[in-house]
Amino acid sequence: MIEKTENRTVRDVIQIDSELLENISQLIEDQASQSILTILADLHSADIAEIINHLNFDDAIFIFELLNTEIASEVVVELDENLREKLLKEIGTEKITNIIDELETDDATDILSDLPSGVAEHVLDNIDIEDSEEVKELLKYPEDSAGGIMSGDFVFVYDYETVKTAIKTVRFHAEEYEHIYFIYVLDSEERLKGIVSLKSLLVNSLRKRISSVMEEELIYVNPEMDQEAVANIMKKYDLVSVPVVDEKKVMLGRITIDDIVDVIQEEADEDMQKFAGLSEDQESSDSVFRISRIRLPWLLIGLVGELFNVLLLSTYETTIQNIAIAAFFFPLVMAMGGSSGTQASIVMVRSINQSNIWFQQAFIKIGKEFLVSVLNGLTISSILFVITMIFFDNIVFTIILSLSLLCIIIFATILGATIPLLLKKFNVDPAVATGPFVTTMNDIFGLFIYMAFLTIFLLH
């Protein structure tokens, strides 16, 4: 939140280390509330949140209960989401209401959407009526859409007003919003007409009409737009904030770059998660059982996939018994296929996410991947050929091994590059392809190619 009232900044960046944490834990044990408050008074709300994130749950509640409503409202938006959810369950509905009453509407909406519906209703009935209406509006939009991350708190003037009245409007809101960089210009039907920077207000004559100093050509987004698309637009055009308008161009809210910074981080984390085969975001306050639950699903999917491999290999039992040396190379064959496939799929997922993918260009990209895989496949296979000949001195086996490795690298690369495109085509997040999914498929196909080659050429 850029336009948030924030009275507390810090003189220098504070290093929150284990010493400080231990001090605080000790003070909590001693119930030395006053000393704790003295320490916290010097800290930025983001630092207090970081401390709470790293304490055990009971200590976290103790500290949070100590904070007055204003500080608590600044801290609560910075907490780890899971911890916040758990923590608010322990806090009385009255205190939650007071805290949420202090928040900007977009933050209030975020937090309300995670509360039990009974508590949420109580909060909505008891906070400022105007805010309550606005929050109800915001709750309609999906959490990860432009509507879900926008704030309804913005400064606006009508297009027939003057620079002078605009400055008055800024003064009027000066207390409420600490950070104001732009004011939006609306027509009498609340439709967005333009934007004026505070700099323009300072530079232009007071009597000028707002409509003559505003910037008319501006980028806006619709509330339905996915937050990642909003992030891409703001990144591409270097925007500090972007207005959200409905289909009639009626101004609904605005999204600021600091919210987008969180989105970019979130999306990057999500890609990482999918990559790692984690079903959800893992936070440092999570319990062992939760972490296990986050990680098990993909392990189980991997297990099922690899059981097919057991089945596959068991049908080649004769081949393995006759050529035990073949089994020595299973890990190598799998790893090379897996790495090539992962490289291709990650590059493809990134290029899909970063710009609109053009399906005509997709074929060019896959063609490139094919050439790369031939090049790298030949290099790796040739090296393997030489080494295997030296160590095992079995020309027929060595040829089959090298040839199948070449095929596997080519196949895995094409598979890794194609699956993200297919997923995108069917509107599934392509990042799923970077995880254990493609790796498992590559294991199966890779070993199949290898065993089939061996069986056909060596046994028959």
Add this chain to the structure above:
Amino acid sequence: MIEKTENRTVRDVIQIDSELLENISQLIEDQASQSILTILADLHSADIAEIINHLNFDDAIFIFELLNTEIASEVVVELDENLREKLLKEIGTEKITNIIDELETDDATDILSDLPSGVAEHVLDNIDIEDSEEVKELLKYPEDSAGGIMSGDFVFVYDYETVKTAIKTVRFHAEEYEHIYFIYVLDSEERLKGIVSLKSLLVNSLRKRISSVMEEELIYVNPEMDQEAVANIMKKYDLVSVPVVDEKKVMLGRITIDDIVDVIQEEADEDMQKFAGLSEDQESSDSVFRISRIRLPWLLIGLVGELFNVLLLSTYETTIQNIAIAAFFFPLVMAMGGSSGTQASIVMVRSINQSNIWFQQAFIKIGKEFLVSVLNGLTISSILFVITMIFFDNIVFTIILSLSLLCIIIFATILGATIPLLLKKFNVDPAVATGPFVTTMNDIFGLFIYMAFLTIFLLH
């Protein structure tokens, strides 16, 4: 660059699709420069850059040569870095000089640092002398430090001046910098004393002293700080810009959030790259040979690692020949170890990168990982036990298989969690641990555990 002069914005977000690209390619073939310029005139510089990024190299040069210096300078900062480097090699030194003369000093520094030293010197000798001095200053800092990404272009006033003179200063710079949100307050020795928002200038009386309206408690960074650390600070404290000062607090420059957005994206991409085993960033304009060169190093490292596996397994030849069924489970054993290890290492790398790691807490984290691995290991092993018993009906082998899988999952998880910590301790980027490195180590240790168990309990 927030404070860049940017005359061209767009009415709505433009979809750059293959149709537009084909049109432009056709027009280039027809040498219809005027028609191309008409199309480009409606586009934002970021869109022109995106088009150029997706054209073949000759067409890219053709378009870039068409642009006038002002537009070219806006486009050049948005281009893919590799393409930009190649493109500037084809452009005359004179034109490069004119383009760089138009840029803000931080962008100028970025581009200059990639130019051949002869060209760079010519540019430095021929651009505005003040900018040239500043760029030379900026070139001293590493590219990924606060000094390397800061800009020397900021608006400042002295603390003895008044609100009125501050407004005059803003007006004076209004043409030069389109976006001004803050002005910095310095004392007579150029030391940073505080910050004033444009809002404060609008709200306060003209006669007030700047020192009485400025915000004194503010966060600053030093030029040596790593850009990722700067990003973490700006994210944490929701800053739109942060001043960079030297050890005497003399103001050197400022970093704006839009530059940090790029850093966050860059760092996320870098993690992804390491994850995928890519030695460098791959861009869509890269040639097949470059892509191959980017991908080969980790494939080769993987190959060497897996050759140890071949060696390892060959020492267990008798075991494999006697129990061919053992080989069927190689892929499963490797995949389960690999996935568990990857999950642990990615979570650990993320938590190291996101906050200062506290080594006391590190043991708690590894302890948690141990418990998670026991839980997940028991689950996976039990399932495997039941399935293997059903299909192969060999109780001794099934027990050994399940037991070794449990050990492997625990071992791989601890290894995956510990290596990033060790790397951090020795000041190596922990993200290296997420790549093929840990996977290969897990393959080797996993198979060793499995084969050792089998050999000890089944053969003897």
